[in-house]
Amino acid sequence: xxxxxxxxxxxxxxxxxxxxxxxxxxxxxxxxxxxxxxxxxxxxxxxxxxxxxxxxxxxxxxxxxxxxxxx
Numbered sequence: 001x002x003x004x005x006x007x008x009x010x011x012x013x014x015x016x017x018x019x020x021x022x023x024x025x026x027x028x029x030x031x032x033x034x035x036x037x038x039x040x041x042x043x044x045x046x047x048x049x050x051x052x053x054x055x056x057x058x059x060x061x062x063x064x065x066x067x068x069x070x071x
Contacts, residue, residue: 031065046071 004025011021033053041051048070055063 029065030067032067033063033065036065044070 008021008025011024012018016024031053033055035055036053037056038054039051041049043049048068050066050068050070053065054061
C-alpha cells in the first residue's frame with residue numbers, strides 16, 4: 001500500500017465510512033475565522049479538543065470552521 005489509496009484502505013479496515021474518510025482527506029471547513037462572532041471549544045474526557053468558529057450576519061450563519069486535535 002502506498003499514498004492516499006493505501007490510507008483509504010487502512011481507514012476502511014479500521015471501520016471508517018467512505019463519507020468520514022472523504023471528510024478527513026478533503027478537510028472541509030477546517031481552519032479559523034478571524035473576527036468570528038461566535039467561538040466555542042470543548043475538550044473530551046480523553047483529551048480530544050475541538051474549537052468552532054461561526055461568522056454570523058443578520059442572524060444567519062454565513063461561514064463555519066473548526067480546529068480539532070485528537071485520536
